[in-house]
Structures are given as structure tokens and as C-alpha cells.
Amino acid sequence: MTPEEWTAVRLSLLVAVTATAASLPFGIAIAWLLARGRFWGKSLLDTIVHLPLIVPPVVTGYLLLISFGRRGPIGMFLEQTFGIVLSFRWTGAALACAVMGFPLMVRAIRLSIEAVDTKLESAAGTLGANPLWVFATITLPLCLPGVIAGAILCFAKSMGEFGATITFVSNIPGETQTLPSAIYTFTQVPGGDAGALRLTLVSIAISMAALLGSEFLARRIGARRVAT
Amino acid sequence: MSLDVDVHHTLGSFTLDARFTAPPGVTALFGRSGAGKSTLVNIVAGLIRPDRGRVIVDGTTLVDTGRGIFVPKHRRRVGYVFQDSRLFPHLTVRQNLLYGRWFANKSGGASGDFASVVELLGIGTLLARRPESLSGGEKQRVAIGRALLAKPRLLLMDEPLASLDEARRAEILPYIERLRDEAGVPILYVSHSISEVARLATTVVVLGNGTVTAVGPVADILPLADADDGGSVIDAVVARHDEVFQLSMLSSRAGDLQVPKLAAPVGAPVRAYIRSRDVMLSLTPPQDISALNVLAGTIAAITPRGAQADIRLDCNGAALLARITSKSVERLALVPGRPVHAIVKSVSFERS
Missing domain, CATH: 2.40.50.100 (RNA polymerase II/Efflux pump adaptor protein, barrel-sandwich hybrid domain)
Structure with a gap:
């Protein structure tokens, strides 16, 4: 593999890990709200979360571009207030991946929170745990397999994200050229087949490793307890 | 302890309108299924917010809708033993037992003595096990211990024996008796079993169709409450x-x-x-x-x-x-x- 290809692999891993790690707290919070909350506009929130799943990725990327780009309202605010620039940076790629992977993550976590018996939560409440402690000591440990599944889904999605990323942050080698973008670039040049194939194999290997890792983790947690 | 309850709550087509005062000791909440026993206990525990009314335990107001008081369940220090034990499946028996004690310590309350509660309930050999490997009777004993170690000012027991067979009941009843005689925690005991009530209670509150039909010492009330036979x-x-x-x-x-x-x-x-x-x-x-x-x-x-x-x-x-x-x-x-x-x-x- 050429140094450029290694760079693409490293960048993809960095983008995917960042996207997953950064969106996980929000994913858990939104999943909890959707699973347990009763508030006005819940179905609206549900729809917004799922939007990246149903609209074309290019549309998501374009929406990110006009809102998080340097001239976009949020992008301008971030640059002026915190000095953060997302467009055409790897952080922007991470944002695009996080947005695209978010619905998958929230779905998995939400389902596993809904599977946690609320009776156990109220029992913890009568034992003196406030709602935050109930979540931390009862709900979260019991829905951990779902959290792991959600994180892996988000990671896998991030590794493969192409449309939104290339629309939002383009395809700059060493900065925003992730694995799929690099493969795409190889297919556009004569004699790029070998490089495309190498990266394809790397991509498959990483995805399988992630899947096997999640299976292993889920089994370990499952072995420690059997839900009643 | 005295328990002073006066609540009105509507749940669908069912209306609970109960008022009673219970002296210290074991108070049995007696009635057929559907009489509103569990609703009433859930109101005392803080799992249900009543439409109107008040609940006062030992001079501490837990609910008073008139004065806008509603103490959330985690600050009530009301222990609750559920019919279905509700042990935390991801924790060991020891961790389950210590769960409530940890919060009781955190809020500055004196915690129950672990060793004596374990001894009282005979669960010393179960500590390292997980709830799913326990029998129904063992689960209920652990659940009682868990509630007790949270140092409650009042212990609620909602048909703790209902899900058990006759042999398991006979296994647990003596522990509840010891609890009553030795632990000194007042108990509100929900049951539809005459023999359990006769055995455990000092005071009986009879609930029928959402209202209190009789309150008094067990010897006076039970003969009236046993509608089938007397x-x-x-x-x-x-x-x-x-x-x-x-x-x-x-x-x-x-x-x-x-x-x-x-x-x-x-x-x-x-x-x-x-x-x-x-x-x-x-x-x-x-x-x-x-x-x-x-x-x-x-x-x-x-x-x-x-x-x-x-x-x-x-x-x-x-x-x-x-x-x-x-x-x-x-x-x-x-x-x-x-x-x-x-x-x-x-x-x-x-x-x-």
C-alpha cells in the first residue's frame, strides 16, 4: 500500500471513531427521550433524527454545507465564537458521518432502553436513587448491549459514508479523503484498479473486525447476566 | 409510627377514595383484587401522584395536594417490597442489598446493619449469586432485605407472597414475623389472604371497591372482612x-x-x-x-x-x-x- 492509501485508512478510522464517540452521548440522550419521554413534539424529533436515513446523502451533505459552511449561519457562529472551522476539514467529515450514523445509533439504543423494565427503575427510585442515578445504575447497564450495537452501527456507517461527506467537505487527500472517497478517486483514474481493490479489502477487514468486536462484547455482557 | 392517608384518585373508570389512620405495627391492607390496594400503596410510595389528598407518615407529610407538597419517591424513605421482587438482574445479591443502603448513607441517614439483616432473613449463603439463580422465596427475602437496608421509615409490602406456592409462603412468613418483632419498622402489608393477615397484622384496613369499609384491630375486623365464611x-x-x-x-x-x-x-x-x-x-x-x-x-x-x-x-x-x-x-x-x-x-x- 502506498503512503497515500495508508493516510486514507488512518483518516477514515479517525473520522469514524470521532464521529461515533462524539455522537454517543447525544445518541443516548435522544434515545432515552424518545423511549421514556412524554413531551410535545416527540414525533417531530423522531422524524428529524431519522431524516438522514431517508433523504439522499447528497441532500444531507448539502444541508450541512449551507448551514455549517463558512458562510452558513452555524458555521459562521462557530468560527467567530470558538474559531472552529468544519468545512473542508476532517472534523467536518466527522460531523457528516455522525449525522448520517445518528439515526442508526439512536434506533438501536432506543429499542434496548424500551426493553428495560420500567418496574426496575421505579424500584430503584423507592430505594433512594434520583432519576439520574436510576439511569446511570439501572437503565444504562441494562441497555449496554444496545448501546454497543448502536455505536458499532454508527462506526460502520461512518467508515462507509460517502455522499454527504464528499458534498460537505469534498475529497482532499490527507484532509477529507476517507476510504470511500479514495476508492472512488482510484476508479476515476486509469490503472487505479489495484489501489481500489486494496482499499476495498482493507474496508471489508475493518468492518468485519468491528462487527466481530461488537459480538464479542455483547456476548461478554450477556454472559454476565440474563435479563429477567 | 402512624400512617395517615386521605386520598382521592381516579384511574380510568376506577375511583379510589380512601381515608384511614393506622397506629404503629403491621397494618394490613385487605381486600379483593381490584379493590384498589396496589393503587393506594403506590400512592404512599410515590409511584402515583394522587388527584387529591394527603399522605402523612409519622408527622412527615409526603403528599398534600392542598399545600402543593409532593415528595418524590427517592426522597420518601419508604421501602417497597414488590409482588415480583424486582431485583436488579445485572447486580449480585450483595450489590442488590447494598443498593438502597448506599443512597441512605449518601443522604446522611443511618443505614441498616448489613450483617443483622442478612442474618434475620437467612440470605448469607446467597450473597455472591445473581438474582436469576434464586428461587422465588429467596428472591423475596433478598427484596425484603434490600428495602430494609435503605433504612425506610415505613415498609410497604404489596402481596409479597402472592407469586409463591404454599411451601415458599411457609418459608417466608416466619421471616416477616421476625421482621415485625425485631426490626421495628412499621409495615403496610397488602394482602387478600385472610390467614396471612390474621397471622401478621395488628391493624386491618379493609378496602372494597376503592373505599375503606372498615378499620380496626385485627380481632375485631377480620371476622367482618371474611365475606365468604367469616x-x-x-x-x-x-x-x-x-x-x-x-x-x-x-x-x-x-x-x-x-x-x-x-x-x-x-x-x-x-x-x-x-x-x-x-x-x-x-x-x-x-x-x-x-x-x-x-x-x-x-x-x-x-x-x-x-x-x-x-x-x-x-x-x-x-x-x-x-x-x-x-x-x-x-x-x-x-x-x-x-x-x-x-x-x-x-x-x-x-x-x-
Whole structure:
């Protein structure tokens, strides 16, 4: 593999890990709200979360571009207030991946929170745990397999994200050229087949490793307890 | 502890409108399923916010809708033993037991003594295990310990034995008795079982269709509450044990009673529950009969119930109810004041 290809692999891993790690707290919070909350506009929130799943990725990327780009309202605010620039940076790629992977993550976590018996939560409440402690000591440990599944889904999605990323942050080698973008670039040049194939194999290997890792983790947690 | 409840709550087509005050000790909330027992307990625990009313435990107001007070469940210090134990499946028995204690310590309250609670409930050998490997009876004992270690000011037990078979019940009841006698925590005990209530309670609150129909000491209320049969509660003391015939002799105001051998030591107070249907009456002292227990008394009152009648006897100050046919009342010419002999066919003798 050429140094450029290694760079693409490293960048993809960095983008995917960042996207997953950064969106996980929000994913858990939104999943909890959707699973347990009763508030006005819940179905609206549900729809917004799922939007990246149903609209074309290019549309998501374009929406990110006009809102998080340097001239976009949020992008301008971030640059002026915190000095953060997302467009055409790897952080922007991470944002695009996080947005695209978010619905998958929230779905998995939400389902596993809904599977946690609320009776156990109220029992913890009568034992003196406030709602935050109930979540931390009862709900979260019991829905951990779902959290792991959600994180892996988000990671896998991030590794493969192409449309939104290339629309939002383009395809700059060493900065925003992730694995799929690099493969795409190889297919556009004569004699790029070998490089495309190498990266394809790397991509498959990483995805399988992630899947096997999640299976292993889920089994370990499952072995420690059997839900009643 | 005193418990002062006055709540009004509507749940769909069901309306709970209950008001009672209970003195210290074990208060049984008694009634058929659907009478509103669980709703009432959930209101006391803070799992349900009542539409109107107040709940006061030992002078501390937990709910008062009039004054806008609603203490959330995690600040009530009301222990709750659920019918379905609700142990945390991802924690060991020890971690389950310590769960509530940790929060009690955090809020500055004195915590229950782990070793003595474990000993009291006989769960020392279970500590390292996980809830799914426990039997139903063991689960309930752990659940009781967990609630107890949170140092509650009031312990709620919502039919803790309902999901268990007869053998498991017999296994747990003595622990609850020890709890009542040794732990000193007031208990609100929900049940629809007459024998459990007779055995455990000091005060009975009868709930019917969402309203309180009777409140009072167990001996006064239980005979009224047992709508099917009726029965009477007699307090007695173990006088001695007969090893040959495996019997225990009890002495009570009403007279001596012989029952299948009890586990209680000599001198222990016991409480007997005698169903009205299990009492026959005779004008003369019966001879050559198989029943061991015959009590002498006079008829205090006769309440006709169609083809049958409830006869209330005064046995040296203790009340005993008998249900016989109206035909027998007429045949024996039973009238208030007439001395009779009551033949007790069967007794459920329970330690008290």
C-alpha cells in the first residue's frame, strides 16, 4: 500500500471513531427521550433524527454545507465564537458521518432502553436513587448491549459514508479523503484498479473486525447476566 | 409510627377514595383484587401522584395536594417490597442489598446493619449469586432485605407472597414475623389472604371497591372482612408440647386448645383463626367425638343469613363465630343467652 492509501485508512478510522464517540452521548440522550419521554413534539424529533436515513446523502451533505459552511449561519457562529472551522476539514467529515450514523445509533439504543423494565427503575427510585442515578445504575447497564450495537452501527456507517461527506467537505487527500472517497478517486483514474481493490479489502477487514468486536462484547455482557 | 392517608384518585373508570389512620405495627391492607390496594400503596410510595389528598407518615407529610407538597419517591424513605421482587438482574445479591443502603448513607441517614439483616432473613449463603439463580422465596427475602437496608421509615409490602406456592409462603412468613418483632419498622402489608393477615397484622384496613369499609384491630375486623365464611381470631399462648401425639396445647381465654404441633416455643404467643364454618354447636357437652377442641360459651347474638345463621358466642370474654343452618337454630332453640358447647373442627393456628 502506498503512503497515500495508508493516510486514507488512518483518516477514515479517525473520522469514524470521532464521529461515533462524539455522537454517543447525544445518541443516548435522544434515545432515552424518545423511549421514556412524554413531551410535545416527540414525533417531530423522531422524524428529524431519522431524516438522514431517508433523504439522499447528497441532500444531507448539502444541508450541512449551507448551514455549517463558512458562510452558513452555524458555521459562521462557530468560527467567530470558538474559531472552529468544519468545512473542508476532517472534523467536518466527522460531523457528516455522525449525522448520517445518528439515526442508526439512536434506533438501536432506543429499542434496548424500551426493553428495560420500567418496574426496575421505579424500584430503584423507592430505594433512594434520583432519576439520574436510576439511569446511570439501572437503565444504562441494562441497555449496554444496545448501546454497543448502536455505536458499532454508527462506526460502520461512518467508515462507509460517502455522499454527504464528499458534498460537505469534498475529497482532499490527507484532509477529507476517507476510504470511500479514495476508492472512488482510484476508479476515476486509469490503472487505479489495484489501489481500489486494496482499499476495498482493507474496508471489508475493518468492518468485519468491528462487527466481530461488537459480538464479542455483547456476548461478554450477556454472559454476565440474563435479563429477567 | 402512624400512617395517615386521605386520598382521592381516579384511574380510568376506577375511583379510589380512601381515608384511614393506622397506629404503629403491621397494618394490613385487605381486600379483593381490584379493590384498589396496589393503587393506594403506590400512592404512599410515590409511584402515583394522587388527584387529591394527603399522605402523612409519622408527622412527615409526603403528599398534600392542598399545600402543593409532593415528595418524590427517592426522597420518601419508604421501602417497597414488590409482588415480583424486582431485583436488579445485572447486580449480585450483595450489590442488590447494598443498593438502597448506599443512597441512605449518601443522604446522611443511618443505614441498616448489613450483617443483622442478612442474618434475620437467612440470605448469607446467597450473597455472591445473581438474582436469576434464586428461587422465588429467596428472591423475596433478598427484596425484603434490600428495602430494609435503605433504612425506610415505613415498609410497604404489596402481596409479597402472592407469586409463591404454599411451601415458599411457609418459608417466608416466619421471616416477616421476625421482621415485625425485631426490626421495628412499621409495615403496610397488602394482602387478600385472610390467614396471612390474621397471622401478621395488628391493624386491618379493609378496602372494597376503592373505599375503606372498615378499620380496626385485627380481632375485631377480620371476622367482618371474611365475606365468604367469616371467622374469629383468638389470642393464645403455647402451654406445652405433646411429643407422642405431635400436638401443642394452647391456653386462651376461651379455653384450652390442642393443635398439630407448632414450631413455637412454650410461652410463645400465638394467634388462632377459626372459620365460622368449622364450628359446630351442641347443647350438651359432646362425648365420644373425634374433635379435640370443645369450647364452652353462651350465645351473644344470632344473625340470620337466609338458610344459614351466624352465631356469635361469648367464650369467657373471647368472641367465637359459628355458621350453622337456620334449621339447626330452630331445632336446638338457640336464643341469645343460652349456654352451648362449640366443637371446633379445624383451626389455622399461627404464631403471633
